Amino acid sequence: MNYIQFLEMRPEISLLAIFVIIFTYDLIARGKWRHYFHPITCLLLMLHTGICMSESYREIDIFSGMYYTNSMIGILKTILTGGTVLLVLQANKWLRSANTTHKQGEFYTLLLSTLLGMYIMISARHFLLFFIGMELASLPLACLVAFDKYRHHSAEAGVKYILSSMFTSAVMLYGISFLYGTTGTLYFQEMTSGIDGSPLQIFALTLFFAGMGFKISLVPFHMWTADTYQGAPTVVSSYLSVISKGAAAFTLMTILIKVFAPMIEYWQIILYALTVLSITIANLFAIRQTDLKRFMAFSSISQAGYIMLAVIGGAKDGMSALVFYVLVYIFANLAVFGIIETIEHQTRSNVSRDDCNALYKTNPRLTLLMTLALFSLAGIPPFAGFFSKFFVFMSAFKAGFWILVFIALINTVISLYYYLLIVKAMYITPNETPIPTFNSSKYSRISCVICLAGIVLLGICSFVFEEIDRISFGM
């Protein structure tokens, strides 16, 4: 065995090391040392991001082909880790509140184990490993959703999440068993040759989509999303909406192009329907929401639909569009959730759209950041969201899905409407008693500035996309 191979697993190894450090620290740290818990975690995670990013990855199979990595996967892991760092920065105030401060360690360890699960899920080239990764990414998330256990909604959200998660996992496993039955292997590489589009395999594909559809929260597997996002602590909602979704979307794409490549016409039909449904239905529901977290839940479902536009072609440029979209989406969505989180600390309850009325008068900078983030989500230039949406449309158009692109484009106008409703509330709607001026914590301010930089610069600095495009792969 060549041990140097394990260097390519450095994201997993270093994450595991951090996990152990934090776990031990949680056990032994007392008194003022607990005060340093948050900064130490942030530093460790930043260090970890550096390790992930450090240099290009070799293309390599480890464990007789169960684990695979290349530069693209390495980049994606870096992106997900970077997003998690931003998220932990934003979580600072919430973690120090009376109900959660003693559970800080648990939060970090649970969060990191889901991240580890996602790493494994992305890198898996064997369905068993993939399934383990997916479960590792899902189960701790259920605990995180129910983290504010004294809040009624949080517990309810946790139950909803765990039940639907378990159900879809079972369905998916059932699908995988069919695949194993028809091809006689669980390795992606060997399975492809056995895929011939037989009815059983079509059935298996459908069940597989149900499982992934749940993770990415595509319509009609989205029922849990709104309630869970609303009930979960804001940090966790934002984690669910960006990191978890990004990892799952990428995995879906790799499995579709690696395993189900011979069945492309089948999965394109399924994906077509899921995309249209997700974008349209989520948009129509989002219009009616007044609770901001619920609103963001539907917005994230429709964004997931846009991500699927990149998947549907199964080509190289689709993958670069997907990863770029996820990257931009992380910045924009984390900015919005970060702001919701800070406002939540002022209102002490869930934030509704009316709470934002005339926010500009009292908190101009926060409002401006929120506006830019919403514009980026809606795909307004010169912000990064415009570029990522354009690339996604371009890749789907190239694959020949004109009508789909057109439907998606019409939907961007609808989505603009509901994003503008928030902008309108913040700038235009008169309000005698807006939320008074407040200062957010310096950690969340740092993360906001990073998000802002991402939103403004990612589109203009083309080298990010070019770099992603250079290493992406397709069918």
Next chain:
Amino acid sequence: MNILNLFILIPIVMLLALWASRNLRQIRSVMVVGSTMLLALSVYLTIDFISQRNAGTDTPFLYTDSMTWYEPLNICYSIGVDGISVAMILLSAIIVFTGTFASWRLQPLTKEFFLWFVLLSLGVFGFFISLDMFTMFMFYETALIPMYLLIGVWGSGRKEYSAMKLTLMLMGGSAFLLMGILGIYFGSGATTMHIQEIAEMANIPTQVQYIFFPITFLGFGVLGALFPFHTWSPDGHASAPTSVSMLHAGVLMKLGGYGCFRIAMYLLPQAAEDLSWIFIILTTISVVYGALSAISQTDLKYINAYSSVSHCGLVLFALLMMTRTSCTGAILQMLSHGLMTALFFALIGMIYGRTHTRDIRELSGLMKIMPFLSVGYIIAGLANLGLPGFSGFIAEMTIFVGSFEQPDLFHRTVTIIACTSIVITAVYILRVVGKILYGTIKNEHHLALTDATWDERFTVICLIICVAGLGIAPMWVSDLINGGVSNIFTILHP
């Protein structure tokens, strides 16, 4: 450095300076310095462009520059201007300059207003200098979105409704447009986004053209107030604050006509030839219907908004007639309408700022109270109805002469129908002038009102000089435009 880059850099610097400025005085000085620089730059560009043309350079675009931006997708930052874009840049610079003075006393949130205002002009300038479809589209959308906040926050009347309606309709248009751009890009073999290169390759299959010409034309047509997608325009104009109305009617609506010409017709010439009849009918309806609607309105801004629908319809109409003369006329009409409407909206804003009503039934005898504004209004009105000596006459004359050059019955019939708008225009202009400027003063409070202040006089005089200048000496402008039009016609009518 290519001086066209300055048209983007100056607004960016202005944005940063505005962001940093602390009081009204600083904001005003940033705006005055910035917009003066833009105006000076565009005048210099015009003069230099003409002298280069006279010196004999005959490449289709001057000041070209290209920088690869997104290499895998063939997206470049390509800039360059021909006569049409130079004229449009000059127009935009004039409107931005006068718009700054027209919103001299705007309250509250002056800083934020100018931030969005400058972002809008950044989009406009960027659009006119771009030769790459992607950057063009990007600047197009950049110019649209500030309208929402400009109207929503600083507007009057049903501002929230109008702002939302305007933004959504225009964004709907740009959704069509994006579809068209992707269709053109992939139809031409997905090798370049550069307009000139696509036009020279001329390899888009006719079937593809038939699909994407209507989509692209419609996309730009929404902004050009094409019937039946013009409904955002009256509401939007009526609710917008003065300088935004000026910029919007004066410049932003021209983006539609310019885009139709530069992208839809230039890049999809075969479909433009075959399918133009659909849009000719729609634009004829715009021209006549807009003018008729203006007659029945009582709000000054609505009257002018519908008049804009009619005049912008005439721009698209003339473009679709596809003769050299009519297309030159269309560009002249864009310039003339831009200046006239800006003048109109500026004056209406000033009158409204004093009387607090725009209803023509409540206004009368203003000539005695504010002679300066009233004379300005009469001049704007006369220019609008096409009195010789002003820009409107030149433009409409060229358009109708050019349109009549088309020998077949259909084109001649619609030309005659469209000609009736001249008469209708005279009706609504003279009616308003007679009603609000002359007669006895009914409202006693109006007697206490004052005439224009220095900044208002400055705005009005600048615009009147431009309108009259274009009317008296149209030849240099039409020479300027001719080169650009000829270049497009090498593709359109080979």
